[in-house]
Amino acid sequence: AQSVAQPEDQVNVAEGNPLTVKCTYSVSGNPYLFWYVQYPNRGLQFLLKYITGDNLVKGSYGFEAEFNKSQTSFHLKKPSALVSDSALYFCAVRDTGANNLFFGTGTRLTVIP
């Protein structure tokens, strides 16, 4: 069975400060990991993914995430937050051999000017 945990419902960070949105996962095989962002009343926008290769993955809008197999984590990071980064962020996992994504409960990021 696959599962995803986003332990923080809400993350607040000051503009210009680094941000981290946490995600841990559980799969039976090798994970495919994804981060998506959702703005109000909109669908999800793809940010980045880890399939294989380098543990540090760089994605859209300056975001990056680090795959840590021993800690089963895939935290989303950005060195300097923008007010426009304020949105709902979802971590998702797909187990090898599976077709569908399993989503975390989401973390609302608020960047304070």
Added chain:
Amino acid sequence: GAVVSQHPSRVICKSGTSVKIECRSLDFQATTMFWYRQFPKQSLMLMATSNEGSKATYEQGVEKDKFLINHASLTLSTLTVTSAHPEDSSFYICSAPPSGKETQYFGPGTRLLVL
């Protein structure tokens, strides 16, 4: 990047009517599409997997007769909410991975309100 569209973006209907939502992949083909439901301030819950040329696969607890799915072509899947009731009011989102690719691209969503 790959673009997925949904139509309509918003629909209000009376209880007992049926509502059809379309999901289209605009610049790629998708043998598989996914339908999700999202309640306010909650995560996405997978409802069903739409397969081109064959029957959809429904998640546990999702009524297949209530939520009819038709994957008519490699670029179009439709979700029909039959005999809609107020509890069906929700945000419905579709996604599609380009054939052979891992990344799913999401439509903008359809907000359904059943009165």
